[in-house]
Amino acid sequence: MTNKPARRKTHHIGEVVAETLIRTSGLSTIAFILLIFAFLAREGVPAFFEVKASVLFGTRWYPTEGFFGLWPLILGSILVTVGAAVLAVPTGLLAAVFVAEVSPRWLREIVKPVIEVLAGIPSVVLGFLGMLMLSPLVRQVFNAPTGLTAFSGSLVLAYMALPTIISVAEDALDSVPRAYRDAALALGATRWQTIWRVTVPAARSGILTAMMLGIGRAIGETMAVMMVTGNAARMPLTLDSLMRPVRTMTATIAAEMGEVAQGSTHFHVLFAVGIILFVITFLVNLAASLAIFQQARRAERLLS
Amino acid sequence: MAVLMDFSIPLIWFSESVLCVIILAVIRRVVLLTVVTLLLSACAASSTSTEEPATAHYSIQNVGSDTMVNLALAWAEAFQDEHPDTRIAVTGGGSGTGFAALINGTIDIANASRQIKKEEIDRAEANKITPVEHVVARDAIAVIVHPSNSVERLTLAQISDIYTGKITNWKLVGGEDRPIVLLSRESNSGTHVFFLEQVIRLGDSKSKALFAPDTLLLPSSEGIMAETQQNPNAIGYDGLGYVTPAVKKIAVARDAKGPFVLPGIESVNNKTYPIARDLYMYTVGRPTGQIAKYLEWITNPAGQKIVAELGFVPIDSSK
Numbered sequence A: 001m002t003n004k005p006a007r008r009k010t011h012h013i014g015e016v017v018a019e020t021l022i023r024t025s026g027l028s029t030i031a032f033i034l035l036i037f038a039f040l041a042r043e044g045v046p047a048f049f050e051v052k053a054s055v056l057f058g059t060r061w062y063p064t065e066g067f068f069g070l071w072p073l074i075l076g077s078i079l080v081t082v083g084a085a086v087l088a089v090p091t092g093l094l095a096a097v098f099v100a101e102v103s104p105r106w107l108r109e110i111v112k113p114v115i116e117v118l119a120g121i122p123s124v125v126l127g128f129l130g131m132l133m134l135s136p137l138v139r140q141v142f143n144a145p146t147g148l149t150a151f152s153g154s155l156v157l158a159y160m161a162l163p164t165i166i167s168v169a170e171d172a173l174d175s176v177p178r179a180y181r182d183a184a185l186a187l188g189a190t191r192w193q194t195i196w197r198v199t200v201p202a203a204r205s206g207i208l209t210a211m212m213l214g215i216g217r218a219i220g221e222t223m224a225v226m227m228v229t230g231n232a233a234r235m236p237l238t239l240d241s242l243m244r245p246v247r248t249m250t251a252t253i254a255a256e257m258g259e260v261a262q263g264s265t266h267f268h269v270l271f272a273v274g275i276i277l278f279v280i281t282f283l284v285n286l287a288a289s290l291a292i293f294q295q296a297r298r299a300e301r302l303l304s
Numbered sequence B: 001m002a003v004l005m006d007f008s009i010p011l012i013w014f015s016e017s018v019l020c021v022i023i024l025a026v027i028r029r030v031v032l033l034t035v036v037t038l039l040l041s042a043c044a045a046s047s048t049s050t051e052e053p054a055t056a057h058y059s060i061q062n063v064g065s066d067t068m069v070n071l072a073l074a075w076a077e078a079f080q081d082e083h084p085d086t087r088i089a090v091t092g093g094g095s096g097t098g099f100a101a102l103i104n105g106t107i108d109i110a111n112a113s114r115q116i117k118k119e120e121i122d123r124a125e126a127n128k129i130t131p132v133e134h135v136v137a138r139d140a141i142a143v144i145v146h147p148s149n150s151v152e153r154l155t156l157a158q159i160s161d162i163y164t165g166k167i168t169n170w171k172l173v174g175g176e177d178r179p180i181v182l183l184s185r186e187s188n189s190g191t192h193v194f195f196l197e198q199v200i201r202l203g204d205s206k207s208k209a210l211f212a213p214d215t216l217l218l219p220s221s222e223g224i225m226a227e228t229q230q231n232p233n234a235i236g237y238d239g240l241g242y243v244t245p246a247v248k249k250i251a252v253a254r255d256a257k258g259p260f261v262l263p264g265i266e267s268v269n270n271k272t273y274p275i276a277r278d279l280y281m282y283t284v285g286r287p288t289g290q291i292a293k294y295l296e297w298i299t300n301p302a303g304q305k306i307v308a309e310l311g312f313v314p315i316d317s318s319k
Helices: A003-011 A013-050 A071-102 A105-119 A123-142 A150-174 A178-186 A191-202 A204-220 A223-228 A239-243 A249-257 A265-303 B002-006 B009-048 B069-082 B095-103 B118-126 B156-164 B190-200 B221-230 B265-269 B289-299 B301-309
Strands: B058-064 B086-091 B109-112 B131-145 B153-155 B181-185 B216-218 B234-239 B251-253 B276-284
Touching (some): A071 A191, A071 A204, A071 A239, A071 A249, A123 A223, A150 A204, A150 A223, A150 A239, B086 B289, B095 B190, B131 B289, B156 B181, B216 B221, B221 B234, B289 B301
Antiparallel strands (some): B131 B234
């Protein structure tokens, strides 16, 4: 280790420079995330000391009058995200299976790029369409008081998450070795048995990543959600909550950050909301990573 | 290998919402520094280049009330036409946003559709900034419903009961049997604060009444117009200059005895329409130089003509 760099320096200075560059940019990712977390903690943690816990975990969010109840925001985000996941994951998975396994070659050549174009539509545009076209429809179809509801938010988010889920899951299915399918078919499995018992399970970790990336896009999305969910900070506890407006954590941060003075209690509470958002996404992500890890180990055992 | 790869995902997840806030905060700090340096250098420059004022360029940063943003833009354009050496940059965001920027020292003029709060003055003074108030126009806040709504008139007390959640069905105020959907601007809007103080709390400073938690907080005037236009259950409010003909304005009375008055330039001027307010511009200290010239021009007939053109109420005629 000690004499290696010296030898390289004499022969390949360019290589050393390139290596350092790559290593620095790799390590900087870690540095950035640590810095972000430090910044979040510095600005957000004071909120837990400035605001009484009973207020912070109350059910009323009206920050300009000192009501900092976070529950409506947390539950609002969870409701919209779970709704989006329930809509997007099965449809996305089925679409990916269709594109990768079932559709003829020529159709696939059309569908794949179209899906990738969908991913590029700016969220504001989707929010605008959701506000003007989707929400009146939701109000009429479900006979809700207003169309700006958690469900409209879930629909828009599901639509936004779909391209990610489909293209990543499709790539995962595509990278399953041909031999797996051939072997299954040779053993007498039908095409459907091959897909559901062999190809999809073999691509499981990639599919899980696809789902996580899709849901990740949904939970972090701000603009479209702010435009279609109505942003009413109510507790979504009743059965009809899906058809009522909600206020998400991201929309709250985006709507109120511009207004607050730096260093005020409200400012710190908004960062605390950011910390909670971070913790939630981290926990979900950790759980998913652990699930993949265990699957990988089981697969190794099976193969050995 | 797949496991290692998956640990990179938190960064992607994390990016959009939280990162955005951090970047905003950082940008704000950077902007503050830049503006301070620019101001300092501008001061230095103006003290040295007094001999050639004809070539001098003035730049005025103007941020704040969304209610006033079209008005401020129209003023800025007309003033720049008359004074080509002046550049006025107008941005919306809400009265609270304007005050925050004024307090942080990043702008010259804050537009506001409400008066500055005591805490905001305190914070400004902590930053060695004295906000000075100028009344630049008047405005009525119209209460609006869907055109098919049979309700024509409401008293202030009824509107207050509707927005605090005491009245939740249109039939209780003489309409059809339909749920009421409450629409409001976000809490950084001066219109929101004015409506809370003057309508929901009926001007009683001791009242603790709040918007019902079911109130939809929409990020823009356009959002309120779009929802009111298409939803027969909706009730909303907004500055008169933003109300489109596609929604119906409600005649409002101070109490049940009446008179019930529709919002308009005349009813604001003769003080019969109860939900009217002043619109303000706040400067950093007493305005000097080009900023003073701009504010004087605004309050003169030239500026006030634009006020009337945009559906607001000119100040001179209201006296």
